[in-house]
Amino acid sequence: MIHHDPATAPARTDLPWLRHRTLRAAPAxxxxxxxxxxxxxxxxxAVVTPPDPLAPPAGSSLDLSAPPTxxxxxxxxxxxxxAPPAGSSLDLxxxxAGSSLDLxxxxAAGRPAAASAPAPGEATLxxxxxxxxxxxxxxxxxxxxxxxxxxxxxxxxxxxxxxxxACADTVGDVxxxxxxxxxxxxxxxVQRAGSLPTAPHTGGRPVIRAGRERFETLTVDLVQVRELxxxxxxxxxxxxxxxxxxxxxxxxxxxxxxxxxPLDRPRSRGVLVAxxxxxxxxELVLRNENLLVPGSIRAAALAFGYDRITWxxxxxxxx
Amino acid sequence: MMAWFRRAVPDRSDRSRPAPTGAPGGDTPxxxxxxxxxxxxxxxxxxGHLPVEAVVRSRRLTDTLGEIVDTSTVRPLDVYAVIAVxxxxxxxxxxxxxSYLAVDPERREVRSGSGLSPTDxxxxxxxxLQTSASATLLAAREQDANALMxxxxxxxxxxxxxxxxx
Amino acid sequence: MxxxxxxxxxxxxxxxxxxxxxxxxxxxxxxxxxxxxxxxxVATILCDAHSRALSDEHFVFFNQLSPPDLSVTRLHTAVGHxxxxxxxxxxxxxxxxxxxxxxxxxxxxxxxxxxxxxxxxASIRVLDLRGNAELVRSENLAPGLSTETGLVLGELYRHxxxxxxxxxxxxxxxGLRAMxxxxxxxx
Numbered sequence: 001m002i003h004h005d006p007a008t009a010p011a012r013t014d015l016p017w018l019r020h021r022t023l024r025a026a027p028a029x030x031x032x033x034x035x036x037x038x039x040x041x042x043x044x045x046a047v048v049t050p051p052d053p054l055a056p057p058a059g060s061s062l063d064l065s066a067p068p069t070x071x072x073x074x075x076x077x078x079x080x081x082x083a084p085p086a087g088s089s090l091d092l093x094x095x096x097a098g099s100s101l102d103l104x105x106x107x108a109a110g111r112p113a114a115a116s117a118p119a120p121g122e123a124t125l126x127x128x129x130x131x132x133x134x135x136x137x138x139x140x141x142x143x144x145x146x147x148x149x150x151x152x153x154x155x156x157x158x159x160x161x162x163x164x165x166a167c168a169d170t171v172g173d174v175x176x177x178x179x180x181x182x183x184x185x186x187x188x189x190v191q192r193a194g195s196l197p198t199a200p201h202t203g204g205r206p207v208i209r210a211g212r213e214r215f216e217t218l219t220v221d222l223v224q225v226r227e228l229x230x231x232x233x234x235x236x237x238x239x240x241x242x243x244x245x246x247x248x249x250x251x252x253x254x255x256x257x258x259x260x261x262p263l264d265r266p267r268s269r270g271v272l273v274a275x276x277x278x279x280x281x282x283e284l285v286l287r288n289e290n291l292l293v294p295g296s297i298r299a300a301a302l303a304f305g306y307d308r309i310t311w312x313x314x315x316x317x318x319x
Numbered sequence: 320m321m322a323w324f325r326r327a328v329p330d331r332s333d334r335s336r337p338a339p340t341g342a343p344g345g346d347t348p349x350x351x352x353x354x355x356x357x358x359x360x361x362x363x364x365x366x367g368h369l370p371v372e373a374v375v376r377s378r379r380l381t382d383t384l385g386e387i388v389d390t391s392t393v394r395p396l397d398v399y400a401v402i403a404v405x406x407x408x409x410x411x412x413x414x415x416x417x418s419y420l421a422v423d424p425e426r427r428e429v430r431s432g433s434g435l436s437p438t439d440x441x442x443x444x445x446x447x448l449q450t451s452a453s454a455t456l457l458a459a460r461e462q463d464a465n466a467l468m469x470x471x472x473x474x475x476x477x478x479x480x481x482x483x484x485x
Numbered sequence: 486m487x488x489x490x491x492x493x494x495x496x497x498x499x500x501x502x503x504x505x506x507x508x509x510x511x512x513x514x515x516x517x518x519x520x521x522x523x524x525x526x527v528a529t530i531l532c533d534a535h536s537r538a539l540s541d542e543h544f545v546f547f548n549q550l551s552p553p554d555l556s557v558t559r560l561h562t563a564v565g566h567x568x569x570x571x572x573x574x575x576x577x578x579x580x581x582x583x584x585x586x587x588x589x590x591x592x593x594x595x596x597x598x599x600x601x602x603x604x605x606x607a608s609i610r611v612l613d614l615r616g617n618a619e620l621v622r623s624e625n626l627a628p629g630l631s632t633e634t635g636l637v638l639g640e641l642y643r644h645x646x647x648x649x650x651x652x653x654x655x656x657x658x659x660g661l662r663a664m665x666x667x668x669x670x671x672x
Contacts, residue, residue, distance in 0.1 A: 012551055014542075017577035018529065018585070019551045021509070021560055021570040126446040127453040129379055136672050147382065154541050157548030158661060158672060160594025181367065205523060209595075223524055223592035225548060230371055254594055254661075255672030278371045282548045285375045305366030305374075 010153065010226075010282030136255035141262070142288035149259055149286050156284040157225050159254020163233050163275065164217040167247030167263065173238045174247075176216040177297070179306040180208055180231040187308050188319045189297065192216055193238055201319055222254070225279065232289070232304040233275040235263070236297060242269045249274045251286060261288045268292060271300040346401045348391040354408045355385055361413065368420055370427075370438050376445045377412065383452040384408065390459045399467035403455045403474060407448055411478045415444045447477060489608075489624040492654035496621050498611065499575070499647035507574045507614030508650075510587055511567035512638060515606045521599045524592045527569040530668050532584040537669040539581060544670050563617050572614060573641060575648050585641040586653075586668070590661040591634040601656060602631040609638040611650050626654040634660030 131150045134140050140149060151161075165176040177191030180199045190199045190208045198206035207224045208231065211217050218233060237243050244267045251259040261274050273289045293300040296314030301307075310318040359381050366374045384404050390396065419427070419441040427437045435443070451470050458466035490496065499505050512527050528546035530538050538544055564570055573585060587609060591599050601607065607630065610622035623639060630636065635657030641650050657663045665672050 010549055012549055015531075015545065015551050017574040017579075018531075018545060019572040020529075020545070020547075021564050021572060022527075022568065023560065023564050024568065127450040128376075128446070129383060129449075129453065148379070152541055152671070153549040154544050154546075154670065155672060157546060158594075159592065187367075219595060221592075221595040223526060223547075223595075230366065230374075253672070255665075278375050280372045280375050287378065302364065303360065304363045305368070307364075307367050 134253065134257040134259060136253075136257055139258040139260060141260050142286070143262065144290075147288045147290075150280075151253065151284040151286070153282040155253050155255060155257070156279070156282060157222050160222055161220040161254075161277075161284070162217050162252045163220075164213065164215045164250050164252075165235055165247065165263075165274075166215050166250050167235075170244060171246050171263075172241060172243040174216075174235050174243055175238050176218060176233065176235055176249075177210065178208065178218055178231045178233045179297075179301040179304065179309065181229045181306065181308075182207060182227050183229050184227075185308070187306060188317045189301070189309070190218060194316060196317070220277075225282070225284070228277075228279050230279065231277045232273055232301070232306065233277070234271050234273045234297065234300050236271045236300075237269075240269070242267050243272075245272065251275065259286060261290070265290075265292065268294075270294040271297055273300050273304060276304060346396075346405065348388050348396065351388045351401070351404055351408070352385070354405070355381055355388070358408050358412060362416070365416065365420065368424075369416065370441070373416075373419070373438075373441050373445060376442065376449065377416065380407075380412065380445060380449045380452055383449065383456055387452065387456045387459050390456070394462070397459060397462075397464060397467050399464070399471045400455055400459045402471045403451070403467070406471075406474060406478075407452065411448055411474060412445075414478070415441065415448070448474070487621060489622050490652045491624050492626065492629070492652055495649050495651035497644065497647060497649050498620065498641075502613070502620070505613060505648075506576055507572065508620070508641065508648075509563070509612040509614055509617060510571045510573065510585075510639070510641065510650075511564075511610045511612060512569050512571075512587060512589065513566055513606055513608045513610075514568045514589055514604055516604045518599065518603045520596055521591065521603050524596050524599060525568075525589060526592050527571075527587070527589050529571050530586045530588060530670070531582045532586055532668065533581065534583040536584055536586065536667075541671050543582075544668075567610075570612075574614070575641075583643050587638045587640065588664060589636045589638060590657075590664065593634060593660055599634070600631065601627075601633045601636055604630060607636060607638070609652065611641075621650060623652040623654070626652075629654065630656050633658050635664045637664070 132140075132146060132148065133152065134149055134155070142149060163176070163178075165174055167174045175191060175193050177189055177193070177196070178199075179187070179189055181187040182200065186200045188199065188201065189196050190210050191197075192210040192212060197210050199208040200206070205224065206221065207227045208218060208220050211219060220228065220231075233249070235243075235249070245263050245265040247263050249261040249263060251261075253259075263272065263274065265272070270292045273291045273293060276287045276289050278285045278287075289304075291303065293303050298309075298311050298314045301309055312318050359378065362369075362374060362377045362381070369377075384407060387400055387404055388396070390400070419437060422437045430436045430439075451474050455467060455470045457463075458470065498508065514522070514525055514527070516522050526546055528544060531543035531545065532538055542549065571585075571587065578585070589601075589607070591601065604627040606625050607627040608623045608625050611620045612618060613620055626636070626638065633656030637653045637655045637657070639650065639652045639654070641648055643649075657667075659666075662672065664670075
């Protein structure tokens with residue numbers, strides 16, 4: 001798997017005078033940035049489990065198999081100005097091209113400055129909360145009031161990102177793993193336990209690998225960051241016993257920034273999803289999820305939308 | 320539990336359903352936090368079918384809504400702040416996401432005559448909600464009643480048009 | 486064709502070819518070590534007059550770059566044996582960009598014990614953007630490398646209203662971290 005195809009790189013529009021050419025790209029799957037096709041479903045898993053309570057009920061209004069209604073497309077396909085959105089440009093604050101909704105103007109006195117509907121073609125500043133960054137060599141804490149941090153494209157693309165569960169023995173038999181989805185739609189788990197040491201499972205160049213240094217560690221090879229769409233890191237008890245939660249999940253960048261997620265919570269059974277990582281146009285967005293999912297690894301994966309993994313049992317993917 | 324998806328229910332003529340502000344659970348900060356957790360759970364559960372950017376922006380929006388609710392630790396929530404949070408959680412955000420999920424995956428990146436794809440429009444709509452939520456948070460912190468009311472009517476105008484309904 | 490440029494040598498591109506509007510900088514890195522080549526990254530650092538990056542976003546590499554406006558077929562013809570090429574429209578370079586520095590490094594963190602000393606060839610050349618004719622080529626810089634994991638290959642830079650190209654060939658034992666320090670980049 002080679003990864004340097006400029007055609008699939010996070011595009012930038014600010015440097016029209018500088019362009020990269022290379023043939024290092026593999027004959028990759030056709031680009032399907034947001035809707036990777038589901039892998040062909042293998043034969044039914046050996047064990048069938050009841051639907052997870054956290055997953056949306058089958059046949060609900062969210063059922064994707066429902067045919068698109070014309071009204072749905074209308075609502076998302078509004079008479080907006082032709083300028084492309086600025087979502088893929090370099091950084092915030094991002095200028096949004098016009099309003100997507102062709103609404104009648106509000107009375108002038110009632111128009112909030114930050115959110116007034118612009119005339120077609122007029123740019124509006126989207127009022128987003130500030131994006132928190134990390135600085136080389138420093139330690140940041142992800143907690144309730146500030147649960148996310150965004151790595152720059154440089155920080156997201158150099159060296160490796162390591163995630164380790166720094167837990168004392170008193171916590172119990174805590175193990176670390178992650179559910180992941182790659183750009184080509186490949187999705188499964190990585191963990192040392194259960195012979196799932198790499199993502200993807202085959203090939204000589206894993207994007208994510210599980211290992212153990214002082215503590216169990218997941219390592220993301222950032223020279224292949226473009227292959228990673230998202231991942232959710234979880235902690236669990238190998239023996240399915242309750243864990244006396246404590247310690248810290250620590251993420252470290254190549255620039256030696258440390259990002260820490262405290263794991264304190266009452267003694268409990270279940271799978272703790274500590275961290276999610278989303279690759280947004282080349283920037284890795286890290287979030288302290290701090291969600292204890294009562295039940296299996298499968299339930300934890302489903303709670304974060306890893307619903308294309310096929311399972312042998314509630315804790316073991318088929319792949 | 321799925322009451323806040325009421326707009327997705329085929330029978331749109333059913334006006335007996337509670338208005339957003341009267342949704343089950345009420346308007347107390349704990350009730351709003353419960354609704355918030357429900358919406359976060361749905362965003363996460365559908366993350367495999369939404370653009371990653373939409374997941375991240377939606378979660379940022381729910382962060383901001385949580386911050387609005389948390390201003391109640393300093394002073395009681397203004398009724399317009401409650402309406403803004405309730406309607407975003409019960410209706411505007413779920414409806415926006417659900418409208419997108421109803422679009423055929425093959426068409427999500429296809430630009431229409433307007434130059435926008437459904438994915439572009441989804442991100443824009445989340446941005447509109449974020450901009451309004453940020454303004455509401457600021458107004459709640461500054462106890463600016465006028466600004467709070469404005470945000471409420473702004474969202475209502477933006478998101479209550481019939482063409483957003485399914 | 487002129488003799489290859491040695492380390493430190495430079496050529497006045499736009500003085501030699503006044504009609505030159507754009508160039509392609511080609512980098513050739515080759516090694517029998519697949520693990521090395523898989524983890525080699527070519528990057529361009531857009532610098533001020535003091536060889537400091539204008540910002541972190543001026544570190545242009547695979548995770549933040551612009552694709553060329555070339556069909557796949559034309560790309561195959563144009564790239565030839567080069568590992569990577571960088572197209573530069575000289576007339577459109579913003580004035581604050583004074584130096585366009587081309588570097589290569591071994592991405593560290595997952596693989597260990599790989600260094601640029603395992604390269605068989607490391608060279609940089611400049612082509613005319615119109616027609617891809619080779620204008621100048623460096624000597625093979627690989628024989629001078631041993632345990633380094635970073636290499637500044639060469640640079641385009643403004644000089645008396647025009648553009649020059651210089652072969653640098655400076656290795657960095659400290660790899661990308663050391664280069665980042667020198668160029669003022671945050672990792």
